[in-house]
Amino acid sequence: MRRIWLKPLVFALCLVPLVWLAGRAAIDGLGANPIEALVRFLGDWALRFLLIALAVTPLRRITGWSWLGGLRRMLGLFAFFYVVLHLSSYIGLDQFFDWPAIGREIVKRRYITIGMAAVLLLLPLALTSTDSMVRRLGGRRWRKLHRLVYLIAPLGVAHHWMMVKKDLTEPMIHAAILALLLGWRVLAARRAARHTGPGNVKQESGCAAHS
Amino acid sequence: MLLRTQPRLRESEVTDKSLWLDRRRFLALGAAAASAWPALAGAGPLPGLIRSPYRIDEAATPLKDVTHYNNFYEFGTDKSDPAQMAPSFFGAVPKPWMVTVSGECAKPGTVSYDDLIKPHKLEERIYRLRCVEAWSMVIPWVGVPLADVLKRFEPNSKAKYVEFTTLVDPERFPGQRRGxxxxxxxxxxxxxxxxxxxxxxxxxxxxxxxxxxxxxxxxLVVPWKYGFKSIKSIVGIRFGETPARTTWMKSAPREYGFYANVNPQVDHPRWSQGKERRIGEFLKRDTLAFNGYADQVAGLYSGMDLAVNY
Structure with missing residues (x-):
């Protein structure tokens, strides 16, 4: 069954946070400290989309809905999109292109160091997201490269966790979801290894590189 | 008949600056009221204020921001929580509001708000407020000098420190239901x-x-210290020989010290204190030593290493 409406629909849903942001900006100008509100909002959604993209494969495998796999690239790219907006708002609004100050922050503040590292690691994944890049790299190398996300997502959660002043509820929720998503993968890989022998583990993680 | 076409006096020569400022404030209040603002209904006017010379010449932060962007974890950890939760949870201020004064003083006791405040003349002072999170406001406060109040309880020679306590009431402060x-x-x-x-x-x-x-x-309002020192909804004042172990010191001793003087030279471990965002402004401005009150208060700390005593 072809679902031609599915991707446009999900694409539109992924833009809902931006629409909501624009609405709030129009209603109350994002409150007393709009720059802080904007940077945090974009960061929250960058992290959420990273988790959503990571949820695709477990959900697809558990439910058997193979069409979910077709959304993975778009969701991952939306995570990158919100990361870029988050970083741009930090550089252009919060710091107002004060490059020396930004440099000092990257060196001195561990949560910013970690956040920047996550962005740098995410960059090659976004750049190799096209069909032609998948072909050029070859499925196996492409998959290997994209396993970087298993490092990027914990860095993102840590970035948020270390920034929070006191109330860790939200970072803890993110960490729990991430632990679930990564834990599922560990278990799935183990189960596969048991069933087919260690030699075939790699195939297990080969989940819809092309979509 | 001779008609004067040129006015003899300029507006600024006729109108006292306080009236002119009051008029601006009145306009600000009007604008606030126009935006249909239920929370404001609870607050009554405070007539007969003395204009204190302690007023900085910087634009005051709009009332809406002062009352809707607050760190008051007793209501919740979001800055919008206090304004959102206060009307339904805190409601009207309980009457009488009692404050217990204890410790090293000749006249300890529990006194009502009226007994504590009414003997003094209320002053209006315009202070900078610098939050430890690197944002700031300018607020026209109304209050009385703490010294005048404390002296009435006659602190003795052992009294070296004063400790303040906020009300504990999870019915009124939903944030206190969480640890x-x-x-x-x-x-x-x-x-x-x-x-x-x-x-x-x-x-x-x-x-x-x-x-x-x-x-x-x-x-409390201590304008040369980070905002968290200015404790809210006070029910206890105690004179002591030793410094209080304050809430934020207990929570994160490396990040929050007893003194917490505004100091652009000493960074918070996780962010710079060199600059601040004044609410309502786009570009960050430089943070001033002792929040701009160095002339008045730096002497209190002469000989102290402020990087150690942060």
Whole structure:
């Protein structure tokens, strides 16, 4: 069954946070400290989309809905999109292109160091997201490269966790979801290894590189 | 008949600056009221204010921001929580509001808000407020010098520090149902800091009684220290020989010290204190030593290493 409406629909849903942001900006100008509100909002959604993209494969495998796999690239790219907006708002609004100050922050503040590292690691994944890049790299190398996300997502959660002043509820929720998503993968890989022998583990993680 | 076409006097020569400022404030209040603002209904006007010479010549932060962007974890950890939760949870200030004064003083006791505040003349002072999170405001506070109040309880020679306590009441403060901080919120000052003429026991802002989200009915305002020192909704004042172990010191001793003087030279471990965002402004501005009150208060700390005593 072809679902031609599915991707446009999900694409539109992924833009809902931006629409909501624009609405709030129009209603109350994002409150007393709009720059802080904007940077945090974009960061929250960058992290959420990273988790959503990571949820695709477990959900697809558990439910058997193979069409979910077709959304993975778009969701991952939306995570990158919100990361870029988050970083741009930090550089252009919060710091107002004060490059020396930004440099000092990257060196001195561990949560910013970690956040920047996550962005740098995410960059090659976004750049190799096209069909032609998948072909050029070859499925196996492409998959290997994209396993970087298993490092990027914990860095993102840590970035948020270390920034929070006191109330860790939200970072803890993110960490729990991430632990679930990564834990599922560990278990799935183990189960596969048991069933087919260690030699075939790699195939297990080969989940819809092309979509 | 001779008609004068040129006015003899300019507006500024006729109108006293205080009236002119009051008019601006009135306009600000009108604008606030026009935006249909239920929370404001609870606050009554505070008539007969003395204009204190302690007023900085910087634009005051709009009332809406002062009352809707608050760190008051007793209501919740979001800055919008206090304004959102206060009307339904805190409601009207309980009457009488009692404050217990204890410790090293000749006249300890529990006194009502009226007994504590009414003997003094209310002053309006315009201070900078610098939050430890690197944002700032300018607020026209109404209050009385803390020194005048404390002296009535006759602190003795053992009194070296003053400790303040916020009300504990999870019915009124829903944030206290969670262990975000170690309730009650406790803050402290050295006695000479508490007795400094800049230190204010505030009961209002913008000419009105304090709203719950701003620490009704009585709060501290110590303008040269980070905002968290200015404890809200005070029910306890204790004179002691030793410094209080304050709430934020207990929560993160590496990040929050007893003194917490605004100091652009000493960074918070996780962010720079060199600059701040004034609410309502786009570009960050430089943070001033002692929040711009160095002339008045730097002497309190002569000989102290402020990087150690942060």
């Amino acid at each position: 975000t901080l170690d309730w009650p919120y406790v803050e402290g000052l050295r006695l000479d800091e508490a007795m400094h003429p800049l230190t204010l026991l505030a009961v209002g802002l913008y000419g009105e009684e304090l709203l719950p989200q701003n620490g009704a009915p009585i709060r």
